[in-house]
Amino acid sequence: MRKSKVSLVVLSLLLAAFAVYASMLVPAADKAREKAKAPEKSPVIDETPEGNWDLVRLDFIHFAKPEKPGKPGGEPKPPSCFGTLGVQWKVLPVAYVVNPTTPDELPEDVLLDTVSASAETWDAATGAELFDDTFLVDYTAECGVQDYENVIAFSDYPDPNVIGVCSIWYTRRGRQIVEFDICLNTKFLWGDGSVNPLVMDVANIVTHELGHSVGMDDIYDDACADVTMYGYSQEGETHKRTLEPPDIAGLQSMYGP
């Protein structure tokens, strides 16, 4: 009796080890692609002649607040203070990778906790499980590269007015997001804006950018300057850390209450 119990344990250990080994054989990108595959009854994804998914890339460039913000030429009308992109994730939760390499004296654990809390801010505003509770840390992960890996990382942008960029890739047909990347510009000094008003607040910007990652658009109407998806930010600003009713309304219009 005891012997068979032991061999059962050995067998399940062997099986577990094999499962780990087998999962290592599948590249991460392929796994992400497999995971993103349209579930039954949802629109099919087109492929290019080369056999790749036919994807559209959208870049959201987040600028430091100019002297006179606001989109030029816009006609005045009562603002709803949110916009959605008409594309969203069809397979949830979304897994992501953080590269905590930064030139600033930003403690790694603080940075990782901040990113995770920002993801949770959106997650908590819908019944859907938007983001994985856990994420991977990868010091080689690059943002802005289409590889089916959702990466949050720092990178050096030549334009000193660009705070960060969120890129999303969605399928031309079916319009489902299959990847997002967030790049934070190392031209800025990053940190906790509630402690030091001279730094760019990580939570403030990452929460805004994560809004794009799930299908939220920028808002440039000055009457909506308090919402998380308002298109400009500045050093020391922290109010984008929390969502306003329009941000939540936009999110729930896509993923439900």
Ligand SMILES: [Zn+2]
């Ligand atoms: Zn934006």
